[in-house]
Amino acid sequence: GAGVSQTPSNKVTEKGKYVELRCDPISGHTALYWYRQSLGQGPEFLIYFQGTGAADDSGLPNDRFFAVRPEGSVSTLKIQRTERGDSAVYLCASSRGTANTGELFFGEGSRLTVL
Amino acid sequence: GENVEQHPSTLSVQEGDSAVIKCTYSDSASNYFPWYKQELGKGPQLIIDIRSNVGEKKDQRIAVTLNKTAKHFSLHITETQPEDSAVYFCAASITGNQFYFGTGTSLTVIP
Numbered sequence: 023g024a025g026v027s028q029t030p031s032n033k034v035t036e037k038g039k040y041v042e043l044r045c046d047p048i049s050g051h052t053a054l055y056w057y058r059q060s061l062g063q064g065p066e067f068l069i070y071f072q073g074t075g076a077a078d079d080s081g082l083p084n085d086r087f088f089a090v091r092p093e094g095s096v097s098t099l100k101i102q103r104t105e106r107g108d109s110a111v112y113l114c115a116s117s118r119g120t121a122n123t124g125e126l127f128f129g130e131g132s133r134l135t136v137l
Numbered sequence: 138g139e140n141v142e143q144h145p146s147t148l149s150v151q152e153g154d155s156a157v158i159k160c161t162y163s164d165s166a167s168n169y170f171p172w173y174k175q176e177l178g179k180g181p182q183l184i185i186d187i188r189s190n191v192g193e194k195k196d197q198r199i200a201v202t203l204n205k206t207a208k209h210f211s212l213h214i215t216e217t218q219p220e221d222s223a224v225y226f227c228a229a230s231i232t233g234n235q236f237y238f239g240t241g242t243s244l245t246v247i248p
Binding site: 026053055057062063064065066067070072077078080081113115125126128129130131 | 141143171173178179180181182183186226228234235236237238239240241
């Protein structure tokens with residue numbers, strides 16, 4: 023498709039389990055972002071990739087969260103030992119990648135519920 | 138880091154009236170200010186943006202103003218229509234890579 027694709031759209035898991043969320047950015051976009059959006063809040067920055075490398079991971083809340091983008095395209099956000107507080111919509115966005123070019127193109131998000 | 142505050146959190150207007158949403162930011166180094174519209178179950182979508190070297194920008198019924206001295210910027214929607222109903226987020230960025238979002242304004246346009 024032409025837009026940012028995220029899978030799964032919904033994920034329900036139990037506390038303590040491991041979760042992977044996948045993002046397929048727009049073709050040719052070198053920059054990829056992960057955000058977390060809790061109910062009634064704005065998107066909260068987690069991590070930003072330029073190509074294959076994490077250019078800024080300062081938003082990851084703790085070491086249970088990790089993200090990879092091994093070939094500079096698809097990215098996976100990995101959450102270990104999930105906690106109820108991890109429940110949120112995880113948004114992925116991509117952009118052309120040049121600083122200050124502006125527009126982020128968001129996917130529809132992966133809604134994670136930790137029981 | 139940057140802190141972006143947005144108000145009001147909810148806004149209801151009659152169809153045809155204007156809507157104004159305001160944001161303030163804390164870091165004077167921020168130089169790029171986009172506005173995103175988020176419909177239910179969708180990801181945010183850029184509707185307009187402004188850079189710090191410009192005071193105002195218009196695109197049809199939508200305009201954004203920026204006051205760098207006061208560190209605030211506003212979204213103005215004129216002649217509102219029911220399809221304008223959504224959640225609107227402002228954001229600020231220094232590098233064009235990390236974006237700090239406001240908490241959102243839920244706009245309802247009453248037909």
